[in-house]
Amino acid sequence: MLSAGLIALIPLLPIFCFVLIALVGKHAFPKFCGMLGTLSILGSFVLSVVVAFQYFFQVGKVNGVYQQLIPIKFEWLQFSPNVSIDMGILLDPISVMMILVVTFISLMVHIYSLGYMKGEERYATYYGFLGLFTFSMLGLVLSSNIFQIYIFWELVGVSSYLLIGFYFDRPSAVAAAKKAFIVTRFADLGFLIGILILAFYSGTLDFQTLITRLTTPTDQLNAITSASFMGMSALMWGLVLVFIGGAGKSAMFPLHIWLPDAMEGPTPVSALIHAATMVVAGVFLVARLFPIYSLSCPSALDVVAYVGIFSSFFAAIIACTQTDIKRVLAYSTMSQIGYMMFALGVSGYGGEHGLGYMASMFHLFTHAMFKALLFLGAGAVIHYVHSNEMKDMGGLRKLMPVTHITFLVACLAIAGIPPFAGFFSKEEILQAAFQSNKLIYVVAVVTAAITAFYMFRLYFSIFWNKSLTPALSKGEGDGHVHHSEGTVSMLMPLVILGALSLIAGFVPFGKLVTSDGKELLTEFHIGFSVAPVLLAAAGIWLAYSFYKKENARPQNMVDSMKRLYKNAYNKFYVDEIYLFITKKVIFNLIGRPAAWFDRNVVDGTMNMIATITEKTSYSIKALQSGKLQQYSIYFFSGVIGFVLLFIYLWK
Amino acid sequence: MGIGLLHILFVSIALFFIGVYGFLTRRNMITMLMSIELILNSININFIAFNKFLYSDKLDGLFFTVFIITIAAAEAAVAIAIIINLYRNYKSIDIEDADTMKY
Amino acid sequence: MSIDFLILMKSEMSLTLIIFILLSLKVFTNDKNHVALLNLTNILLAANFVFGFFFNASGELFNGMFHTNNVIALEKNILNLGTLIVSLQAFDWLKNHKHLLEFYVLLLTTLLGMDFMISSGNFLMFFLGLELSSIPLAALANLDLEKRKSSEAAMKMILSSAFASCITLFGISLLYGTTGTLNFAEMPKHLTGSELQLFSFIFIFTGFAFKLSAVPFHLWTADVYEGAPVPVTSYLSVISKGSIVFIFISVLFTLFRSFEGMWYNMLYLTIVLTITIGNLFAIRQNNIKRFLAFSSIAQVGYILLGLSSGTGAGATSAIYFLIVYTFSNLGAFGVIALVSAHAGKEEITDYKGFYANNPTLSWVLTISLFSLAGIPPTAGFFGKMFLVTAGAGKGNYVLVTIAVMNMVVSLYYYLRIVRSIFMDKNETPIAKLKGSNSIKLALAVCMIGVVVTGFATGLFENINTLIGK
């Protein structure tokens, strides 16, 4: 049924497009590149839909359990007869769900960018990079081999680097791109070592075999759990290190610092990469290895849960204080991913216990929709206002009606107000948390409330608050009247995504995507939802009262908790700590001494050997005094010396 | 007990060292040349003595002596010629003065 | 008997003939045409060289005082070739030189002496050959009569070599006293290893070491090389040294074989000192001849390393190396002779920017220096490799290590000159030099030798088979 060729085409179409643009299109038909990219991704999307349909409804389910299918696999790099990196495609509920999400969001962003990026100097390059990214992301989610996922993981990282640094003549963009790459690279180091550990003990890199070997009682499982280092078992080390990799990509505390800066890239890119797809790669990775986490090493899963919930809460607090709208969204992304993470963390494997897993994937799905929408909406606003700062905005609801409505929908969705998409997924996460860990549940609920608050703070600040910002009213006078809300290509994705944010929650996720492939029936407790929804509503109300009209209340609030505000505003100085460690500690204490040592000690030794030789040469020059009798004395003493030495001493 | 090999060898060794000493200490090149002759003579004495006392059936040592004397003469001739030429250039036959080339 | 006599001594005979021809030219003609005379001499020497390949026989004369065989014939050929090259290179210098014929007569006399020395089977013959080759050399060193350095060099040479001869002779006399014979063939039977014999051996050894300029008996070398005219220096450094190596091989390997344990240790010490001190002194020289003197001292260390093996392979490598060394050293000296004759410059600093005007000569000098340093694909690489291989056969890797690491030091100073030639800037580089055809021929021969010898595997094999016999 499932044609391997067609599935392979899903990731390959974008990369063909990239190659075509890079080699030919950039010079031959730069204007057409956008269209080319969009068409190729449309193709991918259609194929994904077909594949998803076939998988979920025709071939995927055997005996009521969704199977893992591997339509394509070939040996890419053999290490030893058993261990090799294979390039393959692994279809299971989460990967099918992911290709749908990725191709869809990517398609939206492609369409949106047709308008947004029009007239950019590097328009063609932009689409090329988008194609590269989409390819990498699709490759990542379809990977059948843990090393394959690492390969695409890195590729995703570099496309992100290229796209963040798209405006390469802006030093801040360059710095942000560099930061994003390096921080994630650092996390990837953990991932890599994790892979090495897992592969070493399990003797395979293939996901299926790996999971089988490390979840059922085998020699490999015994070996990996019995080996320990610094009090932790090798399995724990491996899983935690892999999670560090995931945490880096998914911007979990303390590896989140790159995400807000990554907003230097073009806004559609932020929507695609830094909101909907790439950043959930970490969640996806944990979900991919979930059986191992859950069945063999629950303590590693606890780490996931606590890191997730902390990041979620931490980011939410910071988000309340930021004034750059994209940064607010970035922190909100971090917060929501934290949600997904801890949902995985509190989940068990299979059946009822797998609720968290399902909820996490569900939230991933819905979040992709509304977060992409938020970013695209923000992009439209920025496009209109030419600023990222909240203070430059206000009262835009009249000027940008479509954006306003869709943005509101997205905000409601993220705040978890029924019946928007976010409500359903969030509710299930909270339920899962409630079942397993009350502390996490409480924090999660509070976070949900804060989320509602800062999202509506954002919403009100942009679309209400001041009637019209001075800059804009001046702008109108200056002939900016032609300034419309945006082209059709920009508005269409907003509308589509808005619609989806409304209805995505009704997807029967429990039937499709579960930890063990079996159907999971979730019960809907109306009573359980009351508290979170009320809290969220309270958050919205607070935001309403603070930001609907310009007033002094926010300032009073700030003054009342000045310290917290200052810390949160400065992102709790995590950046500064990093800066201190890298610039001061690593550069000054390792790099500089290493360079100095090399030039002076190592090289110095080499030079010293030469100098000593030369010095010796000078110091013995008096032997050759030019006086014949001295020569003869040397000669004669040589003779005597030889006689003494060789006849009497050295027999 | 007459004069035996050892006595003669003693003389020759003495001559040898006198010659060496002279060669190493005299600053006049001609004197150095004379010291060389002393050494050669000590060698001659050796040869003759060995020949006479130990191997009197053959005349190897004797012949060698004859050749040494001849060669010594040739050597002295060339050496003196060179020294004379050196004197032309240096206006001195002091060995210490001829040290233009060193190190 | 008479025909044997002629054939066995043919090399000496032909040399004597040439000397007589030249002497009679001196006496009977009043020809001032130096060029013709030089060309004639070169042709004669070339003929002599070619003649050396024919009618080779082995046998002995005068009760074993004189003996010859194929190896010795080969060695004489090497010397003949070297002399021919030196003579060709001397062309530009001799063209305007007053004492042209004297030069040749003295030169060929020394060659004759060397031939006798190599062929000697008796200490008397050896002594005669040695003196015949060294006394005229001193006179040769003094050939630039009006130059202070030249006369100083000659004086140093004659006095110190006389002194060294004395020491050697003293050793020989003691040896005679203990063994009762001077014949090489008979002597080993009488070598008992008594202390007096060891004494005398050391005395003889030091005489050789002096001639080879091995440390610590080398001190005359640099001064003499520096002061003597360039062709004489090159002759000294290649032919004179070569002949001593040849006789030294047979003295060590056949005559004093029973002292091998001792002379190995002596060689060990000498090699280490020679290579190290030679290199250390060479590093900071500025006169190019003096520099090459020290470099040749270091080279001797490697030859001795080959000899220290005490095997046929060692002897083969040493002889092979001398062929290579002849080409490479004479290649270098050829360029120096040319520069000295035309530009009168002998300092290394004068060679700065040499490449600008004289690319071909620069390459010749460079390749020769590379060969001396033992850089492939020049023949010097093979020569050094074989010597070191032979030396390593003893299993004394400390010695090998010292020798090999010193190759790196030597590379430094060879490259220093290459650097001057190619890289250093000079306001007034040596102008374009136009050498005579004969010097060009000599350089061409050297270059061909340097490049081809290493790949002409037959040569090494032949020497090896000859030695094996």
Added chain:
Amino acid sequence: MNLSLLILVPLLTAIAVLFCSNSTQVKWVSFIGSLGQLGLATYTMFAYMGARTGGNTSQMLFESRYAWYPALGIEYYVGIDGISIAMLMLTAIVVVAGVLVSWNIKRLSKEFFFLLLLLSVGAYGFFISLDLFTMFFFLEVAVIPKFLLIGIWGSGKKEYSAMKLALMLMSGSALVLIGLLCLYFNTTAINGKHTFDLLQIAHQHIPIEAQRFIFPLMFVGFGVFTALFPFHTWVPDGHSSAPTAASMFLAGISMKLGGYGCLRVATYLMPEAAHEYSWIIILLSTIAIIYGAFATLMQTDLKYINAYSSVSHCGFILFGIGMLTQTAITGAVMQMVSHGLMTALFFGAIGMIYERTHTRMVAQLGGLLKAIPFIITVFVIAGLCSLGLPGFSGFVAEMTVFMGAWQRSGMFNHVATVLACASIVVTAVYILRAVGSSVMGPIKNQEFVTIPDARWNEKLASGLLIAGIVVIGIAPFLLNGLILPDTHVIMDNISRGVVGLK
């Protein structure tokens, strides 16, 4: 297939260059000659693969031998296996690229190309030799041309660097020579003759006492070529002073001579000693990797950056060899090929930038991406390959090394592997710093606006190198399949010698 052609073609090209009358002829002759050599190498590769698929399982193919100095058991003996093929292809590609980027050499172009080609003769010969003497001969052939290339056509303190490079490399080869001689005299004599024959020595058992002495000599000797810590200091100076093509050759080919020697001679012939000393090798190479990376962080000159990064990257080669597992050794070979191509590309790009801007200081460059997009793209690609991005060869090689290294059990080895892995982060930092500040950002110097982009020769050169990098990066199974059987042979020898390993 006569392998001697691989030596003859460049040699004849070099000689032909000498007979050219002007620099245009010189360039074209060198180009055509090196292109022919590339064709020949490619042909050899296909012939080799054809023979292998045809079922030829002998260890070396296309062997030919000729008794060079029979008295000493020295032979001219050549033959190839997959590893040699990989190195040959690398050399051929780098040589063509090197000739192409030197298109604008004005001064003494004849000598320049002659030396360049002579150097390549040494490399080709080295990679196909199966006789240790022949191998050593070619090793030394490849050293001295570098001295002249750097000293005459270099920049900066070129004389010093050239001398340092020549002396250090020669010291390395001197150590190799000593080891070689010891090895020679420790082989079992047949008919009273020892042998330099690599395969024969591999089948003989060198006594462990001898191995203990010889192995360090050989390994350190070859290691000097591959920038083994602490004998790497010629690398930064040498590379930075060298003209572009010489840097490419130096880093691309010459450093590989050492790695190849360490593997083929030291480790293959003396497995027990390799095993005994492996912790030292691992220690030193880990230091080289980490320390090279950190030292790179502090560099401000593009060439120094790449030179120090070469120290770090070449550390992986020795690291892989030191780990003594088949995968790690395969990785080391891959890293040789990969680093050769990548660093040649990097130096090529730096050379192109320098030729146009006359500076290599990171601080003085900036915003070049706007001015010379092609060259900068090449530069960035080289950088990305250097930091181990998938899709390029560097990733494949490094990952193979890591995988292989981790297969060797033991806490020490694992810690070393983790440290080595950690270097990829530092690599990312310095590469991105260099890229970020030298080619991105606003244009710093208005003169840069008008500089011309790459010409055809430069495009061709970069295209060739990039093609190599990308082919390996995307289809590593090609290279892997080529070398895996041969690393298997090496591994067999090692595990035969060392009981309990693998």
